[in-house]
Amino acid sequence: MFYVVGHKNPDTDSVCSAIALSDYLSKCSTKTNSDEKYEPAIQGEINEETKCALNKFGVETPLILTDATNKKVILVDHNNKMQTLDNIEKAEKIVRVLDHHPINFSYQEQIEFLTMPVGSTATIIAQMYFKENINIDKKIAGLLLSAILSDTVVFKSPTTTDIDKIMAKKLEKIADISNFEVFGLELKKAKASLKNKTPCQIIDADFKEFNMNGCKVGIGQLEVVDFEDFYAIKEQVSSQMKKMKQDKNYTLVLLVFTDILREGSEFLTAGDVDAVKKAFNISTIDGIFLKGMMSRKKQVAPLLENYYNKNQNNKN
Amino acid sequence: MFYVVGHKNPDTDSVCSAIALSDYLSKCSTKTNSDEKYEPAIQGEINEETKCALNKFGVETPLILTDATNKKVILVDHNNKMQTLDNIEKAEKIVRVLDHHPINFSYQEQIEFLTMPVGSTATIIAQMYFKENINIDKKIAGLLLSAILSDTVVFKSPTTTDIDKIMAKKLEKIADISNFEVFGLELKKAKASLKNKTPCQIIDADFKEFNMNGCKVGIGQLEVVDFEDFYAIKEQVSSQMKKMKQDKNYTLVLLVFTDILREGSEFLTAGDVDAVKKAFNISTIDGIFLKGMMSRKKQVAPLLENYYNKNQNNKN
Numbered sequence: 319m320f321y322v323v324g325h326k327n328p329d330t331d332s333v334c335s336a337i338a339l340s341d342y343l344s345k346c347s348t349k350t351n352s353d354e355k356y357e358p359a360i361q362g363e364i365n366e367e368t369k370c371a372l373n374k375f376g377v378e379t380p381l382i383l384t385d386a387t388n389k390k391v392i393l394v395d396h397n398n399k400m401q402t403l404d405n406i407e408k409a410e411k412i413v414r415v416l417d418h419h420p421i422n423f424s425y426q427e428q429i430e431f432l433t434m435p436v437g438s439t440a441t442i443i444a445q446m447y448f449k450e451n452i453n454i455d456k457k458i459a460g461l462l463l464s465a466i467l468s469d470t471v472v473f474k475s476p477t478t479t480d481i482d483k484i485m486a487k488k489l490e491k492i493a494d495i496s497n498f499e500v501f502g503l504e505l506k507k508a509k510a511s512l513k514n515k516t517p518c519q520i521i522d523a524d525f526k527e528f529n530m531n532g533c534k535v536g537i538g539q540l541e542v543v544d545f546e547d548f549y550a551i552k553e554q555v556s557s558q559m560k561k562m563k564q565d566k567n568y569t570l571v572l573l574v575f576t577d578i579l580r581e582g583s584e585f586l587t588a589g590d591v592d593a594v595k596k597a598f599n600i601s602t603i604d605g606i607f608l609k610g611m612m613s614r615k616k617q618v619a620p621l622l623e624n625y626y627n628k629n630q631n632n633k634n
Numbered sequence: 635m636f637y638v639v640g641h642k643n644p645d646t647d648s649v650c651s652a653i654a655l656s657d658y659l660s661k662c663s664t665k666t667n668s669d670e671k672y673e674p675a676i677q678g679e680i681n682e683e684t685k686c687a688l689n690k691f692g693v694e695t696p697l698i699l700t701d702a703t704n705k706k707v708i709l710v711d712h713n714n715k716m717q718t719l720d721n722i723e724k725a726e727k728i729v730r731v732l733d734h735h736p737i738n739f740s741y742q743e744q745i746e747f748l749t750m751p752v753g754s755t756a757t758i759i760a761q762m763y764f765k766e767n768i769n770i771d772k773k774i775a776g777l778l779l780s781a782i783l784s785d786t787v788v789f790k791s792p793t794t795t796d797i798d799k800i801m802a803k804k805l806e807k808i809a810d811i812s813n814f815e816v817f818g819l820e821l822k823k824a825k826a827s828l829k830n831k832t833p834c835q836i837i838d839a840d841f842k843e844f845n846m847n848g849c850k851v852g853i854g855q856l857e858v859v860d861f862e863d864f865y866a867i868k869e870q871v872s873s874q875m876k877k878m879k880q881d882k883n884y885t886l887v888l889l890v891f892t893d894i895l896r897e898g899s900e901f902l903t904a905g906d907v908d909a910v911k912k913a914f915n916i917s918t919i920d921g922i923f924l925k926g927m928m929s930r931k932k933q934v935a936p937l938l939e940n941y942y943n944k945n946q947n948n949k950n
Contacts, residue, residue, distance in 0.1 A: 421747055424738040426936040428751035428793070431737055435744035449765070477744070620742040 320413055321389055323359040323403060324439075325396035327525050330368045330468035330505070332395035333360055334461035335439040336380060339394055339416060342443060345452050356392070359383035361403065365523060367468060367509030375460035375493070392416070395439040397423040397431070400527045416442060418469075418477075419615055437475065437482035440465030444485040459492035464505060471541065471578050472502035475612040506578050512540070512547040517558035520551065521573060528619060530626035533569035533590075536562075537622070539614045541576050545584075548575045552586065559588035570594070570622070576612055583611040597625040636729055637705055639675040639719060640755075641712035643841050646684045646784035646821070648711035649676055650777035651755040652696060655710055655732060658759060661768050672708070675699035677719065681839060683784060683825030691776035691809070708732070711755040713739040713747070716843045732758060734785075734793075735931055753791065753798035756781030760801040775808035780821060787857065787894050788818035791928040822894050828856070828863040833874035836867065837889060844935060846942035849885035849906075852878075853938070855930045857892050861900075864891045868902065875904035886910070886938070892928055899927040913941040 322340045324332025336358040343356045358380040364372070372379060383389070386402070386409035393415045399406060399422075406412070414430040415423065418439050423431070434442050440462040447454045454462075466486050470478040473486075490498045512520060525538040542548050559571045570590040576583040585603050587594050598621060600606055611617050638656045640648025652674040659672045674696040680688070688695060699705070702718070702725035709731045715722060715738075722728070730746040731739065734755050739747070750758050756778040763770045770778075782802050786794040789802075806814045828836060841854040858864050875887045886906040892899040901919050903910050914937060916922055927933050 418744060420740075420742050420744055422740040424736075426736050426939050428734060428736055428749065428931065430751060431747065431749045433744065433747045435746060615744065623742050 319355050319357055319390065320392050321357055321359045321383055322392040322394060323361060323383055324394050325398075325401040325526070326361045327522060328360045328362060328364055328368065329395075329524055330365075330371055330509075331438045331440055331465040333358075333364055333368050333380065334371065334465035335394040335416070335443055336360065337377060338440065338443045338458050338462050338465075339392065341458050342447060342452055343392075346450070349452075357381070365509055366511065367505050370505055370508035371461060371464035371468075374464075375457045377457050377461060395419070397421055397433065398526075398528070399423070400529055418442060420620065435479070437473075437478045438466045438469035440469070441479075441482045441485050444489060445481065448485075448488065454489075454492055456493055459489045460495070463489040463493050463495060463498060463501075467498060467502035468505055468509075471576070471612055472499055472506065474578065474581055475616075476610070477613045477616050503578075506541055507543055510541050510543045510547075510578070512542065512551055515551075517551065517555045520555050521558060521562065521571075526614070526619075528623070530569075530623045531629075533626050534567060535622060535626070536566075536568050536571045537574065537614055537618060538572070539574040539576060539618075541578050543577075543579060545575070545577055545580075548584070556586055556588070559586060563588040572618070572622075574611070574614060574618055577607075580607075580609075581612060582607050582609040584608070593622060593625050593629075597621040635706065636670060636672050636708055637675045637699055638672055638708040638710060639677065639699055640710050641714075641717040641842070642677045643838060644676045644678060644680055644684065645711075645840055646681075646687055647754045647756055647781040649674075649680055649684050649696065650687065650781035651710040651732070651759055652676065653693060654756065654759045654774050654778050654781075655708065657774050658763060658768055659708075662766070665768075673697070681825055682827065683821050686821055686824035687777060687780035687784075690780075691773045693773050693777060711735070713737055713749065714842075714844070715739070716845060734758060736936065751795070753789075753794045754782045754785035756785070757795075757798045757801050760805060761797065764801075764804065770805075770808055772809055775805045776811070779805040779809050779811060779814060779817075783814060783818035784821055784825075787892070787928055788815055788822065790894065790897055791932075792926070793929045793932050819894075822857055823859055826857050826859045826863075826894070828858065828867055831867075833867065833871045836871050837874060837878065837887075842930070842935075844939070846885075846939050847945075849942050850883060851938060851942070852882075852884050852887045853890065853930055853934055854888070855890040855892060855934075857894050859893075859895060861891070861893055861896075864900070872902055872904070875902060879904040888934070888938070890927070890930060890934055893923075894928075896923075896925075897928060898923050898925040900924070909938060909941050909945075913937040 322336045324336045340356040340358040347354045360380045385404045386406045390410050392413050397415050397417045417433045418436050444462045495501050528535045563571045571588040573586040574583045638652045640652045656672040656674040663670045676696050701720045702722045706726050708729050713731050713733045733749045734752050760778045811817050844851045879887045887904040889902040890899045
């Protein structure tokens with residue numbers, strides 16, 4: 319059995335890509351008379367947006383897998399060991415990796431490893447189905463479309479490429495979605511509500527951990543449709559971030575609140591504020607709306623990484 | 635201009651893959667009306683085997699490029715920064731990577747990065763031509779075939795897969811080679827001669843450097859058709875290896891002499907002999923013929939890497 323699993327704090331792309339790649343590989347197995355079995359898995363609870371997508375297309379939530387010990391695993395939508403299964407070094411094998419993030423990976427064996435500079439992992443999987451002429455059923459097309467719309471913030475993120483749009487167009491027909499931009503906003507609204515969430519839940523919702531030149535940096539991102547919601551919880555979240563920084567020994571904790579309608583973000587930080595100011599060339603953080611700032615992958619993490627690479631000293 | 639370049643100490647796969655991928659990408663550009671230009675490059679002088687292949691198919695030796703500063707580069711047949719261009723961090727961009735080695739790579743941007751567990755990078759490129767229906771001319775088919783035969787040691791290396799054989803069969807027809815096994819041995823014999831070579835040339839011929847858990851490890855591999863040649867130069871090479879270990883501060887220098895007819899290897903070492911004994915579970919090194927040991931990629935480097943990962947202390 320191969321477990322196909324996305325990153326910690328699963329988002330819609332990582333969950334839907336795990337499900338779709340399992341389906342794709344199972345169908346390839348059938349085609350080649352291989353008896354390999356593929357099972358999608360997630361590393362934790364799914365968010366409201368992903369729930370909305372799975373419900374809409376009548377697909378069950380994958381099983382939760384958090385430990386790689388003695389398992390054969392296929393990693394999707396991440397290639398960074400800080401975001402992968404616990405005990406990944408005890409896995410029987412990392413069989414392959416399929417992703418669209420910057421690369422930070424080492425492995426002692428030859429494996430199939432593919433990253434592409436596109437807006438979502440789902441885009442790559444959709445291309446594989448079409449290129450290899452593997453049948454995509456309505457459910458899978460719906461999930462792939464959901465993942466593309468989610469990760470590209472309905473094509474507003476600068477990570478969006480023409481290929482994402484072409485794949486979305488093709489998938490829209492198969493999934494029988496009449497207007498994918500309306501559907502994309504429906505998904506985003508499901509995710510964006512900050513109501514009834516604790517500060518911890520807000521920080522954790524889409525949080526990724528990075529090792530930047532020896533510094534432990536955590537970056538969360540939240541999509542908001544109404545910034546009033548954000549202002550209402552700002553102080554509480556900020557206190558919790560400071561506590562988290564200390565308890566877990568982060569150099570920097572950064573939350574990116576992204577307004578998907580106004581197309582930009584505000585930052586909240588705990589820890590190395592200096593790094594954030596210098597990396598983004600801003601003199602203050604509080605209350606600054608960064609127009610066009612939509613992508614952690616392309617506009618946030620690389621700039622911080624660059625800063626820490628140039629500033630050798632660990633700042634703990 | 636994009637420079638398509640293989641690893642330091644170019645071998646036949648890295649040179650022919652650079653040439654073929656440039657051709658492939660140029661043809662794709664023409665198809666999509668893009669005006670991108672691709673130029674194959676090598677990091678140093680080519681060996682006798684590669685010369686034989688280029689001569690046979692009437693292809694010129696690519697230009698030598700050793701420094702990445704301000705260049706847009708595409709890396710083939712390696713993904714390890716120790717084997718790539720000088721000043722890779724000053725490259726305008728690493729545009730993509732295509733390889734069949736174990737992975738050891740990090741990069742801050744999303745790029746196209748593909749590794750496959752096959753016998754040569756040429757195998758992957760051949761597959762791309764066939765899948766995308768790009769015309770392969772006779773010269774390119776000949777180079778790709780040469781590279782596959784070279785890297786798989788005419789299908790004797792345990793890195794060989796069915797895909798390598800299938801691609802070789804297809805390429806054989808296009809390249810108009812009547813018997814590729816005979817042609818493969820012709821290539822190997824061109825490379826295997828140790829005569830008229832200095833100890834330095836013998837060590838450098840196919841030498842790769844690794845960072846194994848902080849230890850600087852150099853592994854060379856030589857293919858020999860007559861082990862008498864090897865015994866004749868053994869003492870001299872051994873002295874030079876000891877000097878090299880000290881001068882360049884290696885933890886370990888290991889040379890693998892592979893007999894392609896008897897299908898196995900003998901080791902020569904300088905430095906951390908203990909690591910070699912423990913990694914390969916042998917009680918002595920001198921005069922031990924390791925039957926079936928053919929692949930640095932699969933049978934040598936991973937075992938040493940594993941050893942150094944378990945033994946944390948740097949042994950300099």
